[in-house]
Amino acid sequence: MTLKDFLNEKDIFAANAGMELVEVREGYSRAVMTVGKSHLNAGGVCQGGALFTLADLALAAVMNSHGQLTLSIESTITFLHSAVEGDVLTAEATETCNHHKIPYCEVKICNQDNKLICKFTAIAYRKKTDFKFDALM
Template identity: 30%
Template structure:
């Protein structure tokens, strides 16, 4: 396990971590980096993913974005809605989107190739928190940011002290496991957590064109723009294609909770044929998210908001 610390104030508006900087890898599918932006009021933040995806976390301040809702898949094409992005939450950036700062603030972003999965969230520490880190399926990168107080990160043979406005990065190899402790002298200390796993190169959902979106209020969507090869000989979207969309958005939702999971059971009910729609939109709705078993429901609708299918999925968490 490699451990590095950074001062956020001394590393403004730059990439503060790159996976390829610490690991030798010639494959572009393994690109992954953290960037930090300090924004002034009315300053714009622009993401150009260039075929990659970006997840950003608002550390402080507030951002605003006005998007065509067709891109968000939430309303009819051509209308607009104003979105607010607030501290303590993570969001997936739409490609080539601009975000305006309503106040001074700080934004952490993680830009990753399609085979990197992970999430950002806030942790609360009362005295100490014990975590088991490491993935069986690939190397992982984990980061902790002190939001309002100093904390200590301890492991078997070492420790590091992090002051406010500092960060610590852990790089863990595939099938390498560690128990770590986050310790604070104060109660109810807020930490920002980011954890990402570098998976294999295959991504069936991406290859057929599925776009995964995290919306407002932690809602998760999967959008599939329909192409001729998605249709059966009757001109209807193939049932296997619809099932893949449902499975992909469930996996995306589960992945945002941390760890790596696999499908253990599923059921789908088709209600209406999808005759050559512009797109299909799937929304995952968690029913129960336990430590080991996670149960979700999915609704799939077409571009006219017609219910095409509903599905249920049960996942098992593979985190050791």
Template identity: 30%
Template sequence: MANVMNAQEIKEWMYHKFEENAFMKLADISILEVTCGACKMAMDVDPKKHGNRYGVVHGGALFTLADTAMGAACYSIGAKVVTLSSSVNFIRNTAEKCRVIATATLIHVGHSTIVCRVDIEGPDGRKMVDVTGTMFVVGHFDEIPQKW
């Protein structure tokens, strides 16, 4: 049986896991805050790096941030997940180099699926993207309790 981590250990473990991830570095994504069942992440967007042909941030880059935040929120309750489905509403975009913030929260936790909600806001605090995703549970981190 694995040793159960406390809240501080869970946060440190998650920060470390996401900091060492090569894709997170490539996408310029960082983890800002972790609580039980929620996660806040940032992406330092640059339309020259993350942009589309119209000079604004590519929707796929913004969805990458949302998808990563959903996975992290699930990790925070010990769930190993993969994305099953998602619905994305792109509300506004930016042509500026800036930091956008994704806040992911769990709205339903079942045995085999977890439903997440993500809001991505620009530096002005205005909503840019609204995402609802269903994650499929493929396993558990035994050392992370579902509630902490």
């Protein structure tokens, strides 16, 4: 099974929220979701937790793309613009520092008009445990 298929199947929370990894390369990934009614907060815009989950899915692919189990230890999100129902959001994650123990990643989420909705940064802990998959995609 590929890493992309594994995370799309096993990250049940993200899958149930309508999120999907569409591209995974070593040190890069892209995940998408369409904002639906179930993603809206009381203010009528996309709930921050939905944006965080989309970024976190892309992060998981990037951090684990090297074949070692890697888990987030700190994440920060900055909301720049609101996303609304019907927006198609794309999270692009890039590994900024591929440190052997504490890698660092940046994720940008943009809408269909390439408007930057939020930025997400994270550090993770890379364990000495192999994360086995057949290929990235």
